Amino acid sequence: MNKEKSTLILNYFHRVKSANKELPKKEAFKDLLNRLYHGDKEIERVIDKISLGSETTILDIPRKDKMHKGSADTLYNKIIIEFENDLKITLNHAKEQLAGYLLGQFNAGEGYNFTLIASDCITWKVYAPDISCLEKINELNEEELILNEIKSASFTLTEKNAEDFYYWIDRFLFKEEKQRATLRRIEEAFGYQSIVFIECFREMNNHFKAAKKYGEVQVSFEQWSKFLSIAYGSYEASESNFIIHTYLSVFAKMLAYAVVSNDAYIDDAEMKAIIDGTIFHKFSIRNFVDDDFYHWVKSDRNFKALKKVFRLIAQEITTFNFHEVDEDILKGVYQELIDLDTRHALGEYYTPDWLCQRVLQEFDLKEGKRVLDPACGSGSFLIAAVHRFRELNPKISVEEINASIYGIDIHPLSVQIAKTNMLLALGKDVVNARTPVHINVILANTLLAPDGVDDLFGNQFKMQIDKDTLELSSKILNDVKIFDEALELAEELAEQTYNKKKATEETFETILRRQVRGGFDKQVIESFYKIYGSLRTVKEKGRDSIWKFIVQNLYKPYFLSKSFDYVIGNPPWFTYSSVRNEEYQNILNALADVYDVKPERVANFPHLEIAAIFLAYCSSYFLKDNGTLAFVLPRSFFSADHHDNTRSGKAKGFRISQVWDLDGVSPLFRIPSSVLFAQKEKDNSKRNLPAGGLDGISFSGNIPAHNCNLESAKNALTETNTKWYYAKQGSSTAFSNRKYKAQNKVNPYKDGFRQGATIVPRSFYFVELTQETPNDFSDRIINIKTSDAIKADAKAPWKNIELSGRIESKFLFRTALSKSILPFALYNPDLVVLPITVEVNESNQKEIKLHSADELMSEGYLNASRWFKSAERFWDQLKTENNKEMSPENYLNWQGKLINQNLDTPYLVLYNSSGLNANAVVLDREEYDIDFIVDHKTYLSNYSNKKEALYISGILNSTIPNLMMKDFQSRGLFGARDVHKKILDIYFPKFNEEEETHIRLAELSKAAHKKAAQYIKDNPPQKELTAIHLGRMRVEIKKHLSAEMKEIDKIVKKLIG
Incomplete structure (x- = not known):
C-alpha cells in the first residue's frame, strides 16, 4: 500500500478521535472511502448509498462471480453497519439493531448473505448468528437471536495499524484484491460464523428433509455414523453433523480444483465433475474423490437442488491466492466444524504445524524411504513429510514424493481433507506428473487387520455389507492386486445382473479366472462370489453406492504389513471405556492381549488410551525391521498406572528410544503432552529402558500462536537435553529425570485408606x-x-x-x-x-x-x-x-x-x-x-x-x-x-x-x-x-x-x- 493511503487513514483516525458525535464520524468514514477508492465507479456508487442520517447502513456489494458467465449471475453481499457514537456505551443497542434487521430480511424471504458490523468508526466488531439459531431462525425474535462476535475478524484502528485497516476495509467491504490463503482467513471465510457456511447449511438442511427418504442416502448416513462411532469411541450421529461434514467435503473438492486448474469460470457440467471427482482425472489425479458417504450430493436430483450451495463455495474460493501455501490451511475450519455439536472430541487434539515439522527433523527422509501416518486427521504430518522430502532431496519428483507418503484415518471427512492438503502440498507440479498420481490416503480402521488375520480371527473372518454378514476366507487378503481386481469384477457383474437373473457360481468362476490373473482355490472363489451376491442385493434394494468403496478401503491396511521405514502421527486420545461400539471393543481387547498392552490391574484397563494399542500394533505391523516410530501422546504415558507396560518394555513390538516432554510449551493441547520415539524391536530382552537412562528433550516456551510454523515458533522455544529414567516408587512407576533408589518396603497405612x-x-x-x-x-x-x-x-x-x-x-x-x-x-x-x-x-x-x-x-x-x-x-x-x-x-x-x-x-x-x-x-x-x-x-x-x-x-x-x-x-x-x-x-x-x-x-x-x-x-x-x-x-x-x-x-x- 502506498504512503498516501496510510496518510489518509491516519488523518481519518485523528478526525474521528476529535469528533464527539456519531454524524461527523460517519461523514469522516464516507470521505475516507471516497478518497481511497477514487476513480472506481462501481465502488463510488456503493459509497454514495451510505446515508448520513440513519444509524443502520446497508450496502449491496456486487460480488464478481469469476466461476460463471453472464450478468444474471452477479451476487450481492449485504454489508450491514450499525453506527454508534461509542461502542463501549451502546454495544448492546447496536447488536439488537443488527439482530432486528437480520430477522426482518429472513422473514422477507432473503437468504443469508450478510456481513454484520457494529462500529463507532474506530472499533469495528463483526458478528454472526450462533449455530444453534440457524435451524429455527425464522421463529426467533431479536431478543432470542444470539449474535457472536467473530473476534479474529474484528478490528480496532490505532496510529500504528493504518495499513492493516486498508486491507481490512478491502477484505470485508469490497474484496478487490485476492487474499493469501492462511489458516485464519480460510477459517473466517468458510467456518461456522462465515456467510458461506451459514447460507450453505440452511440450503442443505432444507433440502436434506426430502433427500433422506431415498435408500442410498440412508445407507450413506448409517455407515457414516458407524465409522464415526469408531473414530470417536462413541458418537451421537445427527443430521446436522452429517450435513456439515458434507459441506466440508464439497468445500475440499472445490478448493482442490482451484489449486490444480486455471479455469476462469465453471459451467454446470464441470461443477458436477468436481463433485463426483471425474474432473481430476485430466490432471493426472486418479483417486481424489471416491464414492464415499458424501457422494449423495452428486445425483441429478440433489445436484440440481444444491447448485446454489456449490456456487457460493466456489465464488468465495476465487477470492484467495493458493500459491506458496506453507501450512495446513484447512486445519482450522476442519477443527471447528468437524464436531460442532459437542465442540470437544477429536478436534481438540489436532497437531500444530510447528510440532509436525520439528518431529520430521528427526528423520532422514531420503529418496525411496516410506512414511505412514496411521491416524492422519487433516494431514498435518503428511504435509510436513512432503516438505521434509523436498528439503533433503531438492530434485525429487512429485510422483516419488507421493509414492513415499501414506495416511490412514477412520474419519471419512478427515480422509478427504487430508487428500486436499496433500494436493496443496504437492502443488501445481502434480498436473505435470508423468504417470497418474494416486494419493495414498485411505479410509480404514488402522487396527482392523492385525498380524495376519489368521492369528487373531482364524482362517475365516466376517465382512458386513449392509444387512448381510459374510463368512469369508482370509485367503482373499493374500494379494492386494487380486483383491482389488476381483472386487471391481464383483461390482461390475452386480451392476450387469441388477434386476436380472443372478450369475451362478460356475459362471462367476469362469469370468473371474478369465478377467483376473492369479491362482484361485475353491474357498477364494466362494468368498468373492458371496461378495458379488451381496453387492447385487444392495443394488436391488436401492441401498447401494458406497459398499464397494467401504469394502475396498476397509481392508487396505492389511496389505501394508512391514512396508514403512517411519511411522509418525498423533493417534486417538480416548480411552477404552469411552468405546461404545461392541465389535470395536472386542478388537481392542484382543489386541491389548496380543501386544501385552493390557494393565496388570483389571480395574485400570478401562482407562487405557487407545494410543497405547496404536503404538504397539503400528510398530509391529507396519514398520520394516529397524524402522522408527514417533507418536504425539498425552503426557499420562509418563506416569499413569495403566501405561506402565508401555514404559517398562513389557508391551511388544518396540523399544522406546527417545522421549520429548512438551509440558512447558504453551499454547499447545488441552492436556499435557509428549512425543515418544521408538525402534521396532522383536527381542523381548532388549525392550527395557537402559539403567543409565534414555536421551530426550524437555521443551518450554510461550509460542506466538497455537498453530504457527516452526520458523515462527523456534525463537520462543527452548530445548533442554534431558536424561529420562524408568523410576519406581511403591507400586507406581514413571519416566523421571531423577534417579530413584529402589524401595522394597510397603507403606503400612496404604491399604487402610x-x-x-x-x-x-x-x-x-x-x-x-x-x-x-x-x-x-x-x-x-x-x-x-x-x-x-x-x-x-x-x-x-x-x-x-x-x-x-x-x-x-x-x-x-x-x-x-x-x-x-x-x-x-x-x-x-x-x-x-x-x-x-x-x-x-x-x-x-x-x-x-x-x-x-x-x-x-x-x-x-x-x-x-x-x-x-x-x-x-x-x-x-x-x-x-x-x-x-x-x-x-x-x-x-x-x-x-x-x-x-x-x-x-x-x-x-x-x-x-x-x-x-x-x-x-x-x-x-x-x-x-x-x-x-x-x-x-x-x-x-x-x-x-x-x-x-x-x-x-x-x-x-x-x-x-x-x-x-x-x-x-x-x-x-x-x-x-x-x-x-x-x-x-x-x-x-x-x-x-x-x-x-x-x-x-x-x-x-x-x-x-x-x-x-x-x-x-x-x-x-x-x-x-x-x-x-x-x-x-x-x-x-x-x-x-x-x-x-x-x-x-x-x-x-x-x-x-
Missing part, C-alpha cells in the same frame, strides 16, 4: 437450609433446597436441577469435598441429605442402612420419600446408558463405599483425592452435631488413637512426600492434579508411642491443627473457595505454620529416609 462414597449427582444430595438454623438436628422437620454452592461445579446433564422441600432431620449428614480440606483444617463441611438410616446393632455399633424412596414411604418418612422420589424421576430421565440398570441409591453406594463406612471410631484422617499436594486433617466425630459421611473426593482412614491420627496427618501435610510423588502424579495444564494413593506409595513407619520422634510429630501436628483453626477464624475466606482461592488459602496456612512445618519436614525426612 480408601475413597468415600460417590455422593453424586450433587444436586440431589448437597443442600442448604431455607430456614433459620435450629439449635439442634434432633427429631425435626427441616426446610431445605439444593445448595447454591455446588451449582457452579455441577456437570451435564444434572447442571440445572434444583430440588426443594422438607426433610426429616435424621437424613441430614455432614461431608467434605476436596476443597474443604486445608492443611490441618476442615473448612465449612457441606450439609447433605442421604437415603440412609443409622441404626445401632446388638454389639452396640452403628450400622448404615440404605433405602429406596418407596421403602422410606413404607417406614413412614413421607418428606424423605418425596425428596428421593423426585431425585429418582430426574435419574430415570437423565441417567446414562451405563447406568440404565442402576437406581440412584445403588449408584450412591457403589462398591459399598457408603454403607461400609465406620461411624464408631472417634477419629478420621482425611486427605484430598485431587490437587497439587496432599492436604490432611484429623476429624474428631464428637465435635459434629450429626454423623459425618465421607465423599469420594476425599480419602479416609479410621483411628482410635488420636496421636496416631495426628502423626499420619503430619506426614501427609509435609513437603517431603509431596515432592517425592510429583513425577508419579497425573498432570493437567496447571501441573500435578491428582493425589489418590500416590502419596501412600512412599514408605513411612507405623506409629510407635515408644518412638520419641513419632510423639514429637504428633505434638507438632496437634499444634498445627490448633493454629490453622484459629487462622481461619481470624481470616475467613471472603468468597466461595474456587480452585484459585483454595490454592492461595492452602499456601497462606502453610506460611502461617512455617515454624511447625520446618520441624515437621525435618522429622519426616528422617522417617522416610
Whole structure:
C-alpha cells in the first residue's frame, strides 16, 4: 500500500478521535472511502448509498462471480453497519439493531448473505448468528437471536495499524484484491460464523428433509455414523453433523480444483465433475474423490437442488491466492466444524504445524524411504513429510514424493481433507506428473487387520455389507492386486445382473479366472462370489453406492504389513471405556492381549488410551525391521498406572528410544503432552529402558500462536537435553529425570485408606437450609433446597436441577469435598441429605442402612420419600446408558463405599483425592452435631488413637512426600492434579508411642491443627473457595505454620529416609 493511503487513514483516525458525535464520524468514514477508492465507479456508487442520517447502513456489494458467465449471475453481499457514537456505551443497542434487521430480511424471504458490523468508526466488531439459531431462525425474535462476535475478524484502528485497516476495509467491504490463503482467513471465510457456511447449511438442511427418504442416502448416513462411532469411541450421529461434514467435503473438492486448474469460470457440467471427482482425472489425479458417504450430493436430483450451495463455495474460493501455501490451511475450519455439536472430541487434539515439522527433523527422509501416518486427521504430518522430502532431496519428483507418503484415518471427512492438503502440498507440479498420481490416503480402521488375520480371527473372518454378514476366507487378503481386481469384477457383474437373473457360481468362476490373473482355490472363489451376491442385493434394494468403496478401503491396511521405514502421527486420545461400539471393543481387547498392552490391574484397563494399542500394533505391523516410530501422546504415558507396560518394555513390538516432554510449551493441547520415539524391536530382552537412562528433550516456551510454523515458533522455544529414567516408587512407576533408589518396603497405612462414597449427582444430595438454623438436628422437620454452592461445579446433564422441600432431620449428614480440606483444617463441611438410616446393632455399633424412596414411604418418612422420589424421576430421565440398570441409591453406594463406612471410631484422617499436594486433617466425630459421611473426593482412614491420627496427618501435610510423588502424579495444564494413593506409595513407619520422634510429630501436628483453626477464624475466606482461592488459602496456612512445618519436614525426612 502506498504512503498516501496510510496518510489518509491516519488523518481519518485523528478526525474521528476529535469528533464527539456519531454524524461527523460517519461523514469522516464516507470521505475516507471516497478518497481511497477514487476513480472506481462501481465502488463510488456503493459509497454514495451510505446515508448520513440513519444509524443502520446497508450496502449491496456486487460480488464478481469469476466461476460463471453472464450478468444474471452477479451476487450481492449485504454489508450491514450499525453506527454508534461509542461502542463501549451502546454495544448492546447496536447488536439488537443488527439482530432486528437480520430477522426482518429472513422473514422477507432473503437468504443469508450478510456481513454484520457494529462500529463507532474506530472499533469495528463483526458478528454472526450462533449455530444453534440457524435451524429455527425464522421463529426467533431479536431478543432470542444470539449474535457472536467473530473476534479474529474484528478490528480496532490505532496510529500504528493504518495499513492493516486498508486491507481490512478491502477484505470485508469490497474484496478487490485476492487474499493469501492462511489458516485464519480460510477459517473466517468458510467456518461456522462465515456467510458461506451459514447460507450453505440452511440450503442443505432444507433440502436434506426430502433427500433422506431415498435408500442410498440412508445407507450413506448409517455407515457414516458407524465409522464415526469408531473414530470417536462413541458418537451421537445427527443430521446436522452429517450435513456439515458434507459441506466440508464439497468445500475440499472445490478448493482442490482451484489449486490444480486455471479455469476462469465453471459451467454446470464441470461443477458436477468436481463433485463426483471425474474432473481430476485430466490432471493426472486418479483417486481424489471416491464414492464415499458424501457422494449423495452428486445425483441429478440433489445436484440440481444444491447448485446454489456449490456456487457460493466456489465464488468465495476465487477470492484467495493458493500459491506458496506453507501450512495446513484447512486445519482450522476442519477443527471447528468437524464436531460442532459437542465442540470437544477429536478436534481438540489436532497437531500444530510447528510440532509436525520439528518431529520430521528427526528423520532422514531420503529418496525411496516410506512414511505412514496411521491416524492422519487433516494431514498435518503428511504435509510436513512432503516438505521434509523436498528439503533433503531438492530434485525429487512429485510422483516419488507421493509414492513415499501414506495416511490412514477412520474419519471419512478427515480422509478427504487430508487428500486436499496433500494436493496443496504437492502443488501445481502434480498436473505435470508423468504417470497418474494416486494419493495414498485411505479410509480404514488402522487396527482392523492385525498380524495376519489368521492369528487373531482364524482362517475365516466376517465382512458386513449392509444387512448381510459374510463368512469369508482370509485367503482373499493374500494379494492386494487380486483383491482389488476381483472386487471391481464383483461390482461390475452386480451392476450387469441388477434386476436380472443372478450369475451362478460356475459362471462367476469362469469370468473371474478369465478377467483376473492369479491362482484361485475353491474357498477364494466362494468368498468373492458371496461378495458379488451381496453387492447385487444392495443394488436391488436401492441401498447401494458406497459398499464397494467401504469394502475396498476397509481392508487396505492389511496389505501394508512391514512396508514403512517411519511411522509418525498423533493417534486417538480416548480411552477404552469411552468405546461404545461392541465389535470395536472386542478388537481392542484382543489386541491389548496380543501386544501385552493390557494393565496388570483389571480395574485400570478401562482407562487405557487407545494410543497405547496404536503404538504397539503400528510398530509391529507396519514398520520394516529397524524402522522408527514417533507418536504425539498425552503426557499420562509418563506416569499413569495403566501405561506402565508401555514404559517398562513389557508391551511388544518396540523399544522406546527417545522421549520429548512438551509440558512447558504453551499454547499447545488441552492436556499435557509428549512425543515418544521408538525402534521396532522383536527381542523381548532388549525392550527395557537402559539403567543409565534414555536421551530426550524437555521443551518450554510461550509460542506466538497455537498453530504457527516452526520458523515462527523456534525463537520462543527452548530445548533442554534431558536424561529420562524408568523410576519406581511403591507400586507406581514413571519416566523421571531423577534417579530413584529402589524401595522394597510397603507403606503400612496404604491399604487402610480408601475413597468415600460417590455422593453424586450433587444436586440431589448437597443442600442448604431455607430456614433459620435450629439449635439442634434432633427429631425435626427441616426446610431445605439444593445448595447454591455446588451449582457452579455441577456437570451435564444434572447442571440445572434444583430440588426443594422438607426433610426429616435424621437424613441430614455432614461431608467434605476436596476443597474443604486445608492443611490441618476442615473448612465449612457441606450439609447433605442421604437415603440412609443409622441404626445401632446388638454389639452396640452403628450400622448404615440404605433405602429406596418407596421403602422410606413404607417406614413412614413421607418428606424423605418425596425428596428421593423426585431425585429418582430426574435419574430415570437423565441417567446414562451405563447406568440404565442402576437406581440412584445403588449408584450412591457403589462398591459399598457408603454403607461400609465406620461411624464408631472417634477419629478420621482425611486427605484430598485431587490437587497439587496432599492436604490432611484429623476429624474428631464428637465435635459434629450429626454423623459425618465421607465423599469420594476425599480419602479416609479410621483411628482410635488420636496421636496416631495426628502423626499420619503430619506426614501427609509435609513437603517431603509431596515432592517425592510429583513425577508419579497425573498432570493437567496447571501441573500435578491428582493425589489418590500416590502419596501412600512412599514408605513411612507405623506409629510407635515408644518412638520419641513419632510423639514429637504428633505434638507438632496437634499444634498445627490448633493454629490453622484459629487462622481461619481470624481470616475467613471472603468468597466461595474456587480452585484459585483454595490454592492461595492452602499456601497462606502453610506460611502461617512455617515454624511447625520446618520441624515437621525435618522429622519426616528422617522417617522416610
